[in-house]
Amino acid sequence: MPTKLAITGAAAVAHAMRQINPDVVAAYPITPQTPIVEYFAQFVADGVVDTVMVPVESEHSAMSAVVGSAAAGARTMTATAANGLALMFEIVYIAASMRLPIVMPIVNRALSGPINIHGDHSDAYAVRDSGWIQLFSENSQEAYDMTIIATKLAEREEVLTPAMVNLDGFITSHGVEGVEILDDEVVREFVGQWEPKYPLLDIDNPITHGPLDLFDYYFEHHRQQQEGLKNAYKALPEVFAEYEKISGRKYDFLDLYRMEDAEYVMVVMNSAASTAKYVVDELREKGIKAGLVKPWVFTPFPKKEILEALDGRKAVMVLDRAMSFGKEAPLYSLVKSALYEAKERPMMGTYVYGLGGRDVTPTMLHVPFEDAIKGELDPNEERYLGLKE
Amino acid sequence: MPKYDSWKEMPIAGVIDKPATAREYNTGTWRIMRPIVDKDACINCMQCWLYCPDMAINGKVKEDGKTEMLGFDYNYCKGCGTCAEVCPVNAITMKPETEFLK
Amino acid sequence: MPVNMKQLINLVEKEDWPFTQGHRLCPGCNAPMVAKWATMTAKALGYEPVVGAATGCLEVSTTIYPFTAWNIPYIHNAFENVAATISGAEAAYRSLKNRGKLKTDKPIKFIAFGGDGGTYDIGLQSLSGAVERGHDFLYILYDNEGYMNTGNQRSGSTPPGADATTEPVGKVKTGKVQFKKNIVEIIGAHENVYAATASTSDPFDFMAKVEKGLKHEGPAFIAVLAPCVRFWRIPESTGPKVTKLAVETKYWPLYEIDRGVYKITRKPRNFKPIEEYIKSIGRFRKALQHPEYKEMIEEMQKYVDTRWERLLKLEEVTKGMYLR
């Protein structure tokens, strides 16, 4: 029987890790990811899991060590945030290219500077092209679920691509709420055992990992990586369906909230979507046909699903918790691009919110809807919610 | 060594799924000086075997327990001359490859 | 008993070279000697070596896809992180073994290779972290005193006056002025480690140290002076000859720091002046023409003399005082 625990998002993720029971975890603490590592280290110290924990001296070494470990053939996890992810950056790409199914919770935090420890999505966007699967979670429950889902997905042979599970710093990671934890055996059976294809430690079949790959084959290997992501896209509905069977919770590429007849649609990821749902409810009470689309999956980007969800709506307001300096905001540009093929293109607006943990209130989230209702959206004007203008 | 014509055929991740495939690449073509051993002078001390950076010298331990230098593998010998340099009895000489063009 | 020549030849006859022909390092390069000796020693001792390499000549030239000169498991990740990478693999080994998931019972040993760039400079943190954590691995530094893979740029290992493209000898400068970082003492200071120097002039001294390092339960580190014949501007065949001179001039003393205990493993009877070593290497030719370099050579002579005296005293003082 699943148990409901009132715990933080960090603890929820640590519980998922405990149940996934990785062979190796190599990690370095960074606010606000630290409690994940701390909880897991306590599980190790108490003998609740027999995972080998490598308390490395930096995130760079964390990602390097998990590459070594996963290449060796071990189920391997780490976790990080913001500047830690930035320090890993080079090896984040290498992990994906080496097709190692590492699972890494990212507790989203602003990338400096000036230094800030609070939540935004600049870290996740910074690695959007690194070749990792990127899943997002609105709350602790979803962070827990996505960690388990990511493991199953990443290790599928046709996928073999590492996966990040994003949860908002502090808001999700440090907030306490009720989370339904599945039985250990149920999770263990769900994720099963990973059978690595090219384990380094298979000394009877010595192989070479990470060769020099010049102009004659590098291109082909990257084409294969693209195939891995395409396969992840194909596999996701299946993995979601399997997860629904054990948990009763239904996931998809997109969380569609009150979308059946929605005319004014907000697109937003992670915890702000939760507050936005409240705002949608408020607007619905007033008879306004508001709706919300929350991508659970960012990479592989569900372009087709976005198109289907948004084609023919009156207005689409995309909210990004990061800026892309000198360019349109990341989620906005992708959503806009997806709508190129729309039969009836909606009005569009782009809003940046919540940078560096700036609080996101219902009042703020009403603004894009109001703009849309007044017909005042401008697809070329980036607007800011809660900015001291 | 397979030559891959399509990304679909290749092992993923850039993995080279077989060991020692470099043997199919003959570094002997790089050579401009060729080591020649005078087996009468050679004392089979195997210093050349030990030092050769290209594993291009063959050797064995005979039944009587003595070691024997078995000559060069010109498929791989790059002609660096380290063997000649370390030979304690000067049994190896380096000769220009041009002398062997016939 | 340290490994001997017959053991090595028998091994190759029976099991083949662990590091094989067809690699594309320069003729006369000393790096493949180091790779060959280390992996053969491990094999001859009955271990299964699993190798990691930092980006560098040895890595680039031995694994040009789809060719590999490695007959044993090998992994390359990046330039600065071979120690962390191999520490992950070693952790995986412990975990999989505990959990009964390994397909073999043969004892696996992890060997990481790095050049001086990946060890003294960009990879030092990763190495220090892995050593401090006590992973069971042997790190072998092939020290050719510069970023030779990319064309002779300066590293923390480049000696004073050695011409390097990023700190060249010029009209008003004699090239690099700093002495080599003392990497062996830096790693030796981690205390739970077996650390040593070695030279391509003395393979059996090196292989004895490889054996000690592999048998030491925990991290081990060997810095091998291994010339880049090309950028040292020395004849292709003379790498080991030049490193012999390095040992004989106290430029590169052969010693070990075993958990804090110093031991000089080769004590030459007569020392030669350091100038002789410097003059044997073309890389110093430009600096040698500089009037100011004479003073630098004198300083270096003083330094190597003092260091030698210091080593002798450390050997005496630390005798039997194992720290861990």
Next chain:
Amino acid sequence: MPEKYFEIRWHGRAGQGAKSASQFLTEAAVEAGKYSTAFPEYGAERSGAPMKAFNRIADVPIRIRSGIENPDVVVVFDDTMLGLPDLTAGLTEDKLMLVNTVMSPEEVREKTGFKGKIYTIPATDIALEEIKRGIPNTVMIGALVKLTHVVPLEVVKEKVKKTFEKKFGPEVVEANIRAVERGYQEVKGDA
């Protein structure tokens, strides 16, 4: 309108336990079958700096993730903070304030200027008597439960037992249950 959540804002000094108290309340609320969230406001505070923590409690899933601007209750952990304008921000006159202090509600009103209902409880003193340590958490929760009924007293006591039994043993459990009860009984108001 969508269902209204019951919202609590805690004011304390970093290290005093307001964050733990808010988390405990959410744990108890979840135990009682309700939906609840608890989250602190983090800066770079070190021990002693004024800080806030929040609770939302409802019978429906909690959607809003922002800080609480218009609380139903403000809980003050430390009466030396009473002059701070933050305490009454967004707190309308129909709401209530609960303060850990030996002062009377009238005195608190004087210091804060708050016109709504004010309740006081000498939680630190009670904690010192019962738990032998000046940790006001459980006393404050007892008082809060009395005033708001957000969670049944029995569930709180059960949760105290669960939380403290494993780590600290039955004596600590008993002491904390007495602390909850005294908070429940001894809280007093001026209206």
